[in-house]
Amino acid sequence: MNLDTLKANVLNANLATVRHGLVKATFGNASGIDRESGLIAIKPSGVPYEDMTADHMVVCDLDGRSQTNLYRPSSDLETHLALYRAFDGVGAIIHTHSTFATIMAQARHPIISLGTTHADYFHGTIPVTRNLTPEEIKSRYVAATGDVIVEAFEGRDPLEVPAALVAGHGPFVWGDTLESAVLNAMILEEVAKMAWHTLTISPSASPISQDLQDRHYLRKHGENATYGQN
Numbered sequence: 248m249n250l251d252t253l254k255a256n257v258l259n260a261n262l263a264t265v266r267h268g269l270v271k272a273t274f275g276n277a278s279g280i281d282r283e284s285g286l287i288a289i290k291p292s293g294v295p296y297e298d299m300t301a302d303h304m305v306v307c308d309l310d311g312r313s314q315t316n317l318y319r320p321s322s323d324l325e326t327h328l329a330l331y332r333a334f335d336g337v338g339a340i341i342h343t344h345s346t347f348a349t350i351m352a353q354a355r356h357p358i359i360s361l362g363t364t365h366a367d368y369f370h371g372t373i374p375v376t377r378n379l380t381p382e383e384i385k386s387r388y389v390a391a392t393g394d395v396i397v398e399a400f401e402g403r404d405p406l407e408v409p410a411a412l413v414a415g416h417g418p419f420v421w422g423d424t425l426e427s428a429v430l431n432a433m434i435l436e437e438v439a440k441m442a443w444h445t446l447t448i449s450p451s452a453s454p455i456s457q458d459l460q461d462r463h464y465l466r467k468h469g470e471n472a473t474y475g476q477n
């Protein structure tokens with residue numbers, strides 16, 4: 248993909264997170280990768296969204312070597328890089344501090360599949376990461392944040408549950424494209440809000456059956472998806 252197109256698409260994804268109310272002030276960041284060239288474009292650090300242009304997007308390789316030196320990349324760059332390196336099919340990553348997903352992350356509360364709203368987009372529980380060790384916080388905080396997300400997905404397909412709640416921090420969400428990552432970030436917030444309210448009135452609420460989860464997830468995703476077909 249042409250670099251200018253990647254930067255423009257990444258800018259649009261960042262602005263979409265604000266438009267959808269998932270991000271306030273300068274919180275959050277979105278990035279996208281062109282797998283062919285191995286180049287990533289990510290939001291610059293601390294630039295107000297209202298002033299942001301495509302030229303502010305920082306381009307770097309998978310080792311974080313910047314290809315442009317004009318702006319500092321998002322302070323969460325190393326987390327994005329760890330996820331791109333570990334999760335092959337991921338084409339875009341979004342970090343927000345959206346209210347309900349962040350509440351669940353702060354409460355260290357995984358989001359179980361309480362209903363079909365969840366199952367339409369997430370095939371199972373949205374995990375919470377382990378806490379970082381004091382050593383990780385001191386010496387490699389941002390990269391370790393990526394590592395604990397990867398750890399939480401051991402033996403699972405990250406594209407089937409395209410989100411993780413980082414304990415005491417907030418959600419990281421991804422997708423195969425920037426559009427799907429934005430959509431997943433919106434749905435995650437909705438699902439977290441519904442889970443919070445469901446658990447408030449019914450603290451012992453349990454997941455819907457595996458059959459129902461499969462039925463809802465698989466009709467929209469994977470090789471047997473029938474959604475939109477006659």
Ligand SMILES: O=C(CO)[C@@H](O)[C@@H](O)COP(=O)(O)O
Pocket residue numbers: 273274275276290291292293294320321322323342343
């Ligand atoms: O996680 C946080 C803050 O807790 C970040 O989302 C936030 O500061 C955004 O930083 P950047 O502007 O991307 O460097």
